[in-house]
Amino acid sequence: MSSDPTILSVENVSLSFGGNAAISNVSFDVRQGEIRAIIGPNGAGKTSMLNCCSGFYRPQKGRILYKGNGLDQDVTKIPPHNIASLGIARTFQNIALYTGLSTLDNLMAARHIHMKQTMLDSMLFWGRALREEVEHREFIEEIIDFLEIAHIRKAVVGALPYGLRKRVELGRALALEPKLLLLDEPMAGMNVEEKEDMARFILDIHERRGVTIVLIEHDMGLVMDISDRVVVLDFGVKIGDGTPDDIKSNEKVIHAYLGQE
Amino acid sequence: MAVLRPAGDFDRSYQQDMSILRKPWHLLVTVLAIGVLYLTPFLNSAYITFTLNRIAYTVIALQGLNFLTGFTGQISLGQAGFMLVGGYASALVSTYWGLPIWLAIPFAALATGGVGLLFGLPSLRVKGFYLAMATLAAQFIIPWLTRQPFLADYLGGTKGFIDVPTATIFGVSLGEQSQFVYLSVTVMLIMTVLANNISRTRLGRAFVAIRDNDLAAELLGVNLFSYKLRAFFIAAVFAGVAGALRAHSQRAVGTELGYNLVESVLFLGMLVIGGLGTNLGPYLGGIFVILVSDFALWFGPRLAEIFPSNAAALQSSFRPIFFGMVLVLFLIFEPRGMAHRWTLIKAAWRLRPFAR
Structure with missing residues (x-):
């Protein structure tokens, strides 16, 4: 090392x-x-x-x-x-998610820097915008699978329990690649089981994604x-x-x- | 709240999952609804066509304001002022350059967008109520400018309005309200599609990111200033289109016809009633408020007939009191707007008979 x-x-x-x-x-x-x-x-x-x-x-x-x-x-x-x-990506001590968006959109929002669509593409939602949305959605779904948050994919994060929100925030940071x-x-503030889950995710991110x-x-x-x-x-x-x-x-x-x- | 899908309702691609019209009957209902809108002129009702035009430009203005205030979280009190810019821009290019309406509207949109950018500049430094003050400046400066003597030849000066030429499209005159419906409904539908697309792609997510957590948004790569400016631009573009439609449907534009602070505040009120930050909000809020206020206008004199002793007072004050009451009741019982109630009703319908 x-x-x-x-x-x-x-x-x-x-x-x-x-x-x-x-x-x-x-x-x-x-x-x-x-x-x-x-x-x-x-x-x-x-x-x-x-x-x-x-x-x-x-x-x-x-x-x-x-x-x-x-x-x-x-x-x-x-x-x-x-x-x-x-x-460089980060998470925050007091979760700083976009509370009004779904889990999916929170992660998609983090793909912002990897997307190339312009304002006009966004408006028309055709060609490049549509292709990008699907491509990045595939990338996001992989992270969602990895963090085991598929069941809350379309839930608004403001309403999620604390442990899950922490996990979504980790996912959002990962979505930046x-x-x-x-x-x-x-x-912080997790029980032993949740802590073990989180430690497992952190180790996995470290080892598998380098x-x-x-x-x-x-x-x-x-x-x-x-x-x-x-x-x-x-x-x-x-x-x-x-x-x-x-x-x-x-x-x-x-x-x-x-x-x- | 999670989006509930009935069992057995599977998507085979992400594109399918993102689509809005998910079932054949969704498409059918949409086509039928649009068809009904286009058939309204055949009802031969002056009130219906006049109201439909009013609803169309109001909804477009609200959609623009929704991007700025609902999605990006920047309170704006200048939407009516921006509409005035759009109205004048469209009127002037049709009068002096003879541009047809289908060119005049995009021109008005871009011109208003430019003005919107100008007034969006303070948004980098100031937030919340202070930004509302800055947009208030737009609401005062623009109408003030249109009344200046040195621009009187073009903008009407102290007269407060200018005449707008009759819109024609492919040689067909749209001078009557019943003819104008075709144009206003078409433009409203186009703007609705654009608004929906913005809200579900990169741009819309960046807007909500700024609203919900601007610090996190910045660290996740959203350039706050540039995206706030985009929100201002889009809000102004929608206001410009709305203003152009309004000017051509009323055949006149100017401060005499409104476009004042009261209207700007009313737009915010409509948006709150409809649902801030939802695509349905502008429709629900705009239609509801316009119909309620028309109802109050009709009901006031009826009430005055019943209570002749207070007739004068009822005539003049029933409408504002009734409207104010409805607004307050909404804030108490439905602070998240009608759009939220609609999603609750939909969810309950899907869960029947288990929902309460």
Whole structure:
């Protein structure tokens, strides 16, 4: 694994809101094809970090280089609506689905960047628009099958239970065909069974689709099980970085987050 | 709510699954309904043809507003103002360039679309009520402009209207309301097809994405500014077509005939009653409100005959009070609009006899 090239490198990133430093001078890298976890206590800056990586926040200092396309593309300088076409997809801590659309349309909406139809094509729904709709529908159906959400295909997502909505959101991120998938607490608020399902999906996405995954999670047992390497943040500062075993024995991390036995 | 399909009703392709007219009888009903619309002039009723024309341009204006407010979630108070642009554009090109109606309407649509883009520019920076204020500017500036003395030769100035030449199509005059029905119904059907197609393809999904979660939409690759502008453009194009139809059916266009803020607000009201963000909403809301308001207009004087002591008050105030009451009742009992009720009725019908 260690010989794999870097897909994302976070270099000396600092972010503050007014006078509050959310992230101070954090650097780490994500290698192609690994599962990288970001952990830390509440308010440590994990979500802020992910928001920087997805181009949602602009850090005041540092840069975040995305190398998935063989180029050094600085995520912090790219407009948010162009991030998706780089190959970066994400899910949100508080599910951010299009609540008025069906599961199917939520996933189809994520195919936006892969579609070429113009406004006129859309209006006429003939030729290219029709062909594209069918082609992308086939792609979407495959994801729907994979995530086992076929039964709620045409249900409006606003009315779905929490666990399913999390799954639909994962599907929407997958529909972008990402190379790098950022998951913000994909298993928050789930019971053990749902967590296991989600872990299975994440591992499948990682292995079968070869997607690199960065995830934030609070369930330590699970993080240590599925991730290749872990970054630990505390009060916006990186206090640990390494394999799960390194982290478990890291004094600082134990003190700040994991706690004594 | 999941879409329920009866057992044994299978689709063999995704295209079939996406189709709107799913069964032969759907097609039959649609053809019959359209046929009835085209046969209305033979009823020889001035009221019916006049109302049908009114409904046609109102529905088109509502479909446009629906894209902006219903799908994209950008409240607009300028739809009547945009209609005025369309009406004038169509009137002017028919008068001065002698364009036939089938060219004048698309021209009016594009011209209004351009004006819509202009007033959509603030949408990047401002949201919600603040954007409503910005569109309010359109509703004030456009009518104000049409009354300016330096444009009086073309737009009528303080007179408040200009005459619109009779529309002719393939040498047939459409001067009478009963003749104009053919044109207005045809255009309404075309715009309905376009509106339906937009709402079920890439463009429509991007609009709803912006409405439901603009931050997520942006991270999933939707350029917010560009798509909000598209929504403004489409809303204005529909308003332009509606305005052109209205101008040619009324044979005059100008601020004397309405096109004011009250109408813009009424359009929003119709859309809320019909169902925001649904394709059926503009039809249900437009038809319902027009018929109810006509009913009130007819019933007010009848009521005045019954209570002669309050005749004057009833004559003048029955209509607004009745209309206001209907609107409030709708907001209380059917806040999601008539289109939502319609889907509930359909679902119940499919589930019979098990539905309550």
